[in-house]
Amino acid sequence: MWTFFHKLASPPHFYRIAAYIIPWLAVSGLLLIGYGVIAGLFFAPPDYQQGDAFRIIYVHVPAAYLSLMAYSIMAIAAGIGLIWRMKLAHAVAAGAAPIGAWFTFLALATGAIWGRPMWGTWWEWGDPRLTSELIMLFLYIGYMALRAAIDDVAKADKASAVLALVGAVNVPIIHFSVEWWSSLHQGPTLIREGGPAIEPEMLYPLLANIFGFTLFFGAVLLARVRTEVLERERRSRWVRSLVLGEAQ
């Protein structure tokens, strides 16, 4: 088991393995999303209160879930990189940040679009869920800006890892904000006492989209980490033989 992980952490081995895994993740993810979107848009019954507007849930919830998951992965990888000085872990953290930022933006944008017909407003500054999610977007942007501002990769890894770990306190705040404070945002739909508060015809497309988005995220993350590894290892012999071997 440990030998497998040790081998996987070796950059050339990871680079090869990831190339095999990416298409499987991408294709299975897109198939699940295809099912989730079609079933959610055309076959799930309308909500008794929100009508067809509730269908935004099929993109909003997976995006919001991914924004938290990407940050958790980024913070855990940054912590591993900082403690055990594993270069691949820093590459994973750096690869997760831009994808997480995109999906946080998507969660905020689709939330605003959903909020307009339901709450009568695009945005509410006093709402804890909305503002904590916006802070998460700023954390992602800050993380990427910090990395870009430092030329030395080792120093950039350390500084950005500290920021990622400090910002991780925002993850439980976002998750529990609707329970801790009064919020315009509705309470938990899936992870709650007594099971999901949603009918099976509505639930299955949502679960398909959540898993599909996760697999899609995995594919893009692996592609980004491969690029990070290539750049970090650009002076190594294996990259030389890979690039010049493929170029010939």
Add this chain to the structure above:
Amino acid sequence: MMEALTMGKYGAYVWSSFALTLIVMIACVVQARSRQARIYKRIEARLKAMETHE
């Protein structure tokens, strides 16, 4: 067909959310691929320049 397009009276909200999602997913892929191509080309050019120099 018209019912699916109008989504009650919420068509503009629902369809714009799904369109935005598609745009973000495409942007994720395009950004990752273009960065990979850029870095690969940079490494290739550096290695070729080193080979010529040697």
